[in-house]
Structures are given as structure tokens and as C-alpha cells.
Amino acid sequence: MGAGESKEIRGYTIDEKLGSGCFGEVFKCNKDGKTYAIKKMVVNDSATIKEVRSHMGLSHINVVKYIDSFSDEGYLWIVLEYCSGGNLNDYVLRQNPNSSELIRCIRQVLYGVEYLHSNRVLHRDIKPDNVMMQGNTLKLADFGLARIWSLSNDSEYYDLKGQKGLGPPYYTAPEVQLGNITKAVDIFSVGCMIIAMFSRTTISWAGGKQLLAPYINNPNNQITDASEQAKKNYVGKLNGLTGGQKDMVVKMVEDKWRNRPSATAAKASF
Structure with a gap:
């Protein structure tokens, strides 16, 4: 057309x-x-x-x-x-919102993730350009990688062994490459998104478009590849987050998926 x-x-x-x-x-x-x-x-x-x-x-x-x-x-x-306000990626880079506004955005994203998980939906593709804006309301979008899972028990996390799938570069939890897909992959992605939003680190994508991307010092050192201490040190230097919020972000991007908080627990810090 x-x-x-x-x-x-x-x-x-x-x-x-x-x-x-x-x-x-x-x-x-x-x-x-x-x-x-x-x-x-x-x-x-x-x-x-x-x-x-x-x-x-x-x-x-x-x-x-x-x-x-x-x-x-x-x-x-x-x-x-239809969301007329565009996506969160462009909003952050063009409008340069302050830390209070970023916290408001994060809280809404976590409300959405909490709802998805309560309905046994894994999004698996959470990143700023997949969060749409309608006025002051943020909405999770693009369910191309999403999956519904069924639980045989009430455990907080449930493995979907063999359900391999790629997530967005810079936002994909390390266990995804092993086919270990749980609710924790979404928590990792949100943690990475928080880091990118507060650090304003970007990469150039197709057509020169700038995308928020979490990394430490250079684009080749992704959060997924960083040591736990390196992540803690980097998050500790971010401006606009309280000490408790920084601690929560570090937990959200831990390599060990069982140690990551639920969306409900993460939301309580923001």
C-alpha cells in the first residue's frame, strides 16, 4: 500500500x-x-x-x-x-522526563506485567518500544513472542523446557538461550528497561533509529554478560533511584532466575 x-x-x-x-x-x-x-x-x-x-x-x-x-x-x-502517544522509547529520548516521571512509567509497566503473570501469560518481548502510550497511561504491546502456560502446582515460577525463542537484544535473560522460559524472563527485561531509561544508553538500529539499550560502558558489554558485581556497581551509580530501588533493580537482573522477584514484589519498590 x-x-x-x-x-x-x-x-x-x-x-x-x-x-x-x-x-x-x-x-x-x-x-x-x-x-x-x-x-x-x-x-x-x-x-x-x-x-x-x-x-x-x-x-x-x-x-x-x-x-x-x-x-x-x-x-x-x-x-x-490504538495508542496515539507513540512508544516509551521515543518518549524517553525526545521528552527527557525526570526521575519521578520515569518511576511513574515503571510502576505502570509492572502493573501490566503483574496482570499478565496472574493470567499465566509470559510476554517475553518487553522493551521500551513495545510499551505504548495513550495520554499518561502506558500499555504493554506486541505479543508476538507471548506464551500461555499451564501450572500443575502453585509455584511462583514454572519452567517451559524446550520452548526456545529469542527475545529482544539487550533485554533477554541469560536462561532463554537454554530454553528455560519462566515468568522471571519478563522481570529481567523490565530490570534492563529501568537501567536503560535511567542511563539513557542507546544503540543505532535500522535507518539510524536510536533505541534505548542497557549496557555497561560500551554496547558490547550487555547486562546479560556482566558479572553480578559489575551490575551492582553500575546500577549503584544511576541517578534518580533510591537505594532500595537500586537494590531491587539488581535483583531483577540477577543471572539466577529463581532469585528474581515477582512483578508484585518489584512493584512495591516503585
């Missing part, structure tokens, strides 16, 4: 392209006077179906709302709540 062109599908008038990624393209669309975001995906395996399943039925102020989904023209289309 070229610039300035629009098309209609299942009653939705599709307008401008909002973005694209590994899992599809996202467009702005309208239906019955309301504006939505619509995601266009190729259905080539069960992953796309899992995205729909993991998102359906979720209803929380800090999670982008699922509206509808259907197959047409050989693609899977997922209709979502």
Missing part, C-alpha cells in the same frame, strides 16, 4: 503504516468512526495463532486491548487498541 493510499478489509479502512518488525506490519485503521491499530501477519506456523490466543481475553488498563482478528488475503489480521 503506497503513501497516501488506503484500502478496506472486513469493514476496516486501513490508512498509514505505523511500523513493522519480525512478526508483521502495523497500520492505523478506522471503522465506524473509531480508530484502531491493525497488525498484518503471515501465518506460517503456530506462533501467530499463539499470539492471538495469548492476547484474547486480556483486559487491563496497562495492556493494549485486543479487539478482533480474522484471516483475509492470505494474512492474519489482528485489530488492537
